[in-house]
Amino acid sequence: MNIALIAHDKKKDLMVEFCLAYKSVLAKHTLLATGITGGLIEEATGLKVNRFLPGREGGSEQIAARIAYNEIDMVLSFRDPFAQ
Numbered sequence: 001m002n003i004a005l006i007a008h009d010k011k012k013d014l015m016v017e018f019c020l021a022y023k024s025v026l027a028k029h030t031l032l033a034t035g036i037t038g039g040l041i042e043e044a045t046g047l048k049v050n051r052f053l054p055g056r057e058g059g060s061e062q063i064a065a066r067i068a069y070n071e072i073d074m075v076l077s078f079r080d081p082f083a084q
Helices: 009-021 035-045 059-068
Strands: 002-007 030-033 049-051 074-078
Touching: 002 009, 002 035, 002 059, 009 035, 009 074, 030 035, 035 049
Parallel strands: 002 030, 002 074, 030 049
Antiparallel strands: none
C-alpha cells in the first residue's frame, strides 16, 4: 500500500510521534511525504520515505497528482486548522 504523509508545521511533531508508535505497521508499506515532513520521519524512525518537494513549494500538489492517478492508497494528513 502506498501511504502519503502530510503535516502542517505545527503538527510535524505529532506526525513523527504517530510514525514512531506505528513504525512496525508503516514499515510494511511504501511511504511518501512532503519534503520536510519526510525528512523528520526518516530521521526519527529510520523508515524509508520517498520525499517530494516541501508542501509550500509544490509537494502537496505532487501528492495530489499521484492521488488523481490512483498511485496513492491512503493519505494521513495532520492539519493545523489555524494555518493559512
